[in-house]
Every structure is written in C-alpha cells, then in structure tokens.
Amino acid sequence: MRSSLALSLSFALVLSPLVSACGGDDDDDDSTVDDTGDDPGDDVADDDGGSDACGDIEGRCIELSPADDGGAGGDQEALQTAFIDALPGDVILLHAGTYEFTLGLSLDVDQVTLRGEGEAETVLSFLGQIEGAQGILITADDFTAEDFAIEDTAGDGLKVEGGARIVFRGVRAEWTGEQAEDNGAYGIYPVQCTDILIEESIVRGASDAGIYVGQSERAVVRNSTVENNVAGIEIENTYDADVYGNTATANTGGILVFNLPDLQVESGGRTRVYDNDIFENNGENFAPAGNTVAQVPPGTGFVALSAHQVEVFGNTFTDNMSFQVGIISYYLTPFPLEDDTYDPYSDTLYFHDNVFVGGGDMPSGTLGAVVRGALDTNLGVDAPETIPDISFDHILNPEQVDEKTGELLPDFNICLQDNGDADFVSLDAGAEVPFAGINLDATPFDCAHDPLPAVELDGVPL
C-alpha cells in the first residue's frame, strides 16, 4: 500500500495500478513494460505477491489507490481500464481513500472481485456524474463486491444485470445529501440474476428501494441495514428469497415483497422474511410519482403486494406509524391492469411469532387516511384507536375462495399465529361498497402453512 501511494505521488497526474504477481506462468508480454526505470515503486509489485488485503487468491490482484490529480479523471481511467483488462479470477483491490468518477463504470468479465478496505475507508464518489444511469454496471457472472462504499451516483448505485452467483458483502451505497426525488432509485440492484447474497451491507437515501432484488431466483439478504430510503428492502418478482437479520428503519416502508405485472419474470414466491428489526419506518415518501413505491404510506413496516408463499416470522415491528404490516392486492394501487397472465392477489402468506410494539397511531398517505376513515365510519365506537398491526385488504382471488365461508381455501389462506397481542383488520376493500364488511375478527385466519425451506444458493456458500 505504501508503495502504491508513493507511486501515485511521484507521478502526480499519472496513475499506474500495481499488478501483483501470483500463480501461473510468467510469459506475459513485457514488451511494453519498462522495468528499468527509476521509479521507486517500479520493482515492488512482484516481490511479495501483493498486499495482505488481496487475500489468498488464485488470480491476479490489481491494486489501485486514489489518483492525486484533483479529480481530473485518473480514477476513472484506472478503474475502468482495470475492468476492461480484468481476467477471470482477478481481485481489484481499492486501497483506502476517495475515488472520484464522472462517468458510469462497467464490468463485463466473469469471476471478478471488487474489494475495498472497508465501507468507511474506500469510497467511490460519483458526485458530479455526467454519464451513466448507474455508478457501476455489472453484466458478468461470479461477481463479488466487498468492503467499499459507492456514494452519490446520478442514478442507481451498483446494478447487476443477468448475472449468476453475485455477492455483495460489506458494501455501502448512499446518497449523502438530502433525501430527494432525484436520488437514484436503487442502491444495490441485482436484476434478472440467480444466486445472490447480500450481507452486512448498508444503503441510505435511495428514492425507490435501498436493496432491490428483482426478477431473480435464489437470493439471501441478511444482516444489512437500510435507512432513509423510500423502501428499505424490496423483493420483486423473485422466487426463493430469504431476508433475515436486517435492520430497517427511517424508510417510508421497511421491507416489501411485491409482484408486479408486465414483466418478463411474471411472478415470484417462496419468500421468507424473518428475524428482522423493522422500526420507525416513518420517513417521508420522496419517490417520484409513477413509481409503485410512491404509493407506500409513510409509516409502513412490511407490505406484501400480490405476493404468494411468503413466511414472515420472528420479526419485531415497532412504531411504524401507519401500517406495521399490510397485505394487499394490486387492485389497491391506482394503476390499470392489462396483463392477463398476472395474478394480482396476495395469497398463501404465513405470519407467526412476530412481536408488535406500538405503531398505527399516525396513519399517513392516501391509504392511511382511507383506512383510518373506513375504520371510523364502519365501526364507530368500536373502531380501534390505532390502525391494527396487521391490515389485510381482503381482496380475494375468486378462484381460491371457499364458497361456504367466503374466505380463501385453506391452501391459499392468510395465516396468522402466535403474534403476541397483535390486532388485525380485514378491510373488505374489494366489496361493492368498499369496506362495508370491515371487521377485526382474526379467527378465519388462525391457521398455519408448512414452513418454507431455507434458501440455498447454488455456487455461493452461506
């Protein structure tokens, strides 16, 4: 590291990455490498196999330090070049410091690790970005990002499209200024990927979802912190996701499981959300209108929207002021529905062993006001003082309804068990006179589903 720093200082504007030697043969083309120069760092790279921070790796370790050029493009040049030149197995090690970028970066080589020296120490700043809808775009398999921060991207933070075996570990994505609707939509953003692990990461300030897993298969999001986003964590049109051990606070909505229409991956299911701490998600909704999350009322803990096969357990919901938990159909959104193949109803959900504290006391947003009004209008003096902990729109898939009871057939029911003293409301929002049958009786939902199996990732150890 010292050599690398000395190098960038000695070259002022000129930034040369160090490439540490490692296993493999040595017959690379030296014709363009002048190793007879008098640069002090010149002969360092190949004596010791690189910094300890490179770890025990099979490929090369490309070490970079921030360019000492006042933001004149040295970091851009160095990291983008490293991405273009990368070979499978490479680790690109970003030593501590702040790197400045004005253009989006992209990586298209499989099996590359981008590693910093800690989310507080290695910062990739995109303040002043003039090009690129995200900070870094990855279109490769077996990508690992760890121990760095990506800040103030013009659009999304780190997007991975169509990759397999994708790991984010100890990554922070953050918009450091005010919460604003021109912040990027997503911080950590894998889409149409398989086998995703996101852990010990932090996202703040996203104008849509901090951590967003979309149209993917097999994902684990764990032990991460999401705050001051519109949505903390969103799992969308994804099969087999485990979301656990996370802290979601000060978002508009803490954790969302959505299925949306008109997408290539048409649905999703088998999502477990457990052992999360979901508190005081009372942030203003600063998502631009038109985005689905712009409908989320401030003060939302968890929402299942058109979700299927979701198990929510062991979580603590505290002081989410509108809806600690909401279960809704796409029909509760203001959007038209043209997709004939889409199932807009939520079904087969299982909430058990959760703890509810406070919440529902200051219902906000359109939905908050509507539900508060519906409770008061229809229940009068029996209306609860706060919005019940679990609110279900009770818009049911007609194909799943038991004609005798008018409720979902057991296989598809919304099941609630052992949630302490949590209260409940069935809104009857789909009735001809909406909310006419609103009631607080949770008895029809006293049932259980088989537990979902833990998600195993193919090719990513957990």
Add this chain to the structure above:
Amino acid sequence: MSPARAALRPALLLLGVGLAAGCGGDDDDGSGDVADAAASIDAGIDAGVDAAVVTDVCDPAPGEGVAFDLDAPPCEHLSSYRFFVDGPAQVPNQEVVPYDLNTPLFSDYATKHRFFWLPTGQAMAYSETGVFDMPVGSVLIKTFSYLADLRDPASAERLVETRLLVHRADKWEGLVYLWNEDQTEAELRRAGAVVPVEWIHTDGEPRQLSYIVPNTNQCVNCHVVHIEGEDITTPIGIQARHLNRDTGVGELPVNQLELWSEMGVLTGAPADAADAPRAPVFDDPDTGTVDERARGWLDINCSHCHSQVGPARTSGLDLTVGQADPSQYGVCKPPIAAGPGSGGRLYDIVPGLPDESILMFRLESVEPEIRMPEVLRQTVHSESLELMREWITALPGDCGPPK
C-alpha cells in the same frame, strides 16, 4: 509514419511505462494495457493513448489493401489497418464500403461516416427482418465527427472517434480510436474519454458540449442480446429496413442493397429493392405516416435495449417496430424501475397527452439518471421530439381515471 506520428511515438513509450508484473496469462492478457499510464481524460487527447501493443501486423509492409489481421491484438493506430486511403478526409480504401441508414441513432448531432469491410472474397447474407449474417472477420467502421457549421456540409470537420465492431470467431468486439488534436491519427482508447466539441447549429447559434467517447465495455452494453441465458453480441444497423435506401456517394443515386448485390458483397437480397422492407426517414413525411416514422425512430434509437432480448428487457418496455401490443410499447404502462425517470408521471405513454408521458420526459431531459437513451446523449434531439409529440398527441384512447 508522418512527422507528427514520429514525434508522438517516443512520448507514447514514455507514457507506457508501468508496473505490470503480470502473471498467469498469454500475450493477450492486456497486461501492457494495465500499465496505461495516461491519466487525464480531458487534458489532451494525445495523452490518453493506451500502451503500445506493437507488432508487425500493425506496421504492415507498404501496400494498398486493407491490412487487418483478425487474430492479432488490436493495433494502436487506426491507420495501421489501412481502412482509409486518407483517414483524416475519411476516404475509404476501395475494399471498404460506405453505407448510410434511413434513420440513424441520434448521437449528439455528430456526423457519422459508416463503412463495412468484409474479408476478401466474402459476402454477407441478406435477411428480411434481422441483422445480415456477416462473415467472421468482418469489420464495421464508424467515425463520429463534428461539422464546424451544421448548415454547411462543406465546412471544416472535427473528427472525434472511429469505432470498429470486429466480428471475432466467438463474438463481435468493439474498439474505439480517438482522433488526435492535429487530426492526423486516431489512437486506440479503451477507457473512454470526454472531448469538448463545438459547432454552429442548424439555427445559426453556436453550440458546445462535452462529447463522451464510450469505453469499450459500453459497446456491448448496446450491441448485445440475451437469448436463452446467453449474451450474444451483434451489430444493430445492418438490417434491410435500415439499409434499403440510395447510397449517399457517387454521382447517380443507386440503391445500396442493389449495389452491394452487384458488387458481390451481399447475397440473397431481392433483385429489386422495392421488394425489401424499408424504414421511413423520421423527418421525411413522404417516407411514412407519423405513426410509422415515430415507431421507426423509436426502433433505431431505443430498441437495441428496449426489446424482449435487449439489456432493458427488465423494464418490460419493448420499442421494437414489430411490437403490436400498445401496452408493451408503453401505452398506459406504469414504469418499473424508473426512479427519478418517471418525472412524477404515471405512464410511459398517455395517448393524447405528451406532457403526461414519461417517454417525452425522458427524451427531453439531459440528466444522466433521467435521459433516454441512458448513455451517449448529452443534448436533446429537438427534431425528433416534434415527431414524438405529434405521434402521442394523435394516439387514440386514454388510460382511464386514477382509481
């Protein structure tokens, strides 16, 4: 070697000094490029040259023909390939065929010079609906330049970059050559660049912008389709509908497809180009209805990403000209991952209401997180906006009241 180049060469070697103690790889591993020492993107074009990858292939013996070796690493200088007999004037080698498109991708008012080169004696195969099948070894060549005065095609021209799309055995590879300030040579440039450019616009007003030269990874961000789990690189414009037009060179107008068939570089095309599909010219009402021209413009400008197989397949918006379902091409379609790109509007296209349509908002913006296309557009294409506005205004129907 010109005197300018001779003077440049030692400087390049000095810049190439690096510390690549490479390992485990063959000669092509690019370790020389890792040593790319040039730092300043905008401090001077000459400074941004990648470390020399000098081989004999790139210093060919005197001769006339194109000197392109598919198996060799890219040459540092564009001139090494002899695609041009006069590069600065963009006069192609006689083996290199110029072409034009009916409606091109908008690129910040850059003028484009397009050419293709096929390996000697080989031809490309016609397709009525898809990209022509070009043989391995083919090279597409496109130079981006700025006329000093857009009103005057004869005004001085500032060459900025020449992009090559090379058909390797397993994929199409993008290479970018950046023209130097003296306009004598273009140098391989892989990490992208920002080049300030200026011109007199069609309205007589001076314009300037920071032209962005893509990094080579960005080539495949557009030139790729995703089919059955595989990313397949591909040209975009080499399709009958785009190419079915008169050539822009020569004295007599002659249809490009017919000319190429006659030259033997295109096989399987209809003898009469009238039997081939033809995309409209977006700003020529004689070539199509408003709907046809608008859909055609969206196709060439957007559908390389916004299709069922392109990089924007995740958005659910398909702007290919063949997409017949209005909700698939944006009518009353809510955005998926637009973020700030929604502009507070509810649907991609609201019939009759361009100012409530996200599509217009994104075409009218130059902010990186909002604008479409996402990359390589720093300014607004006013001429096409008029067409888009006219098209959306005339679309029938509505999206219904909010529930």
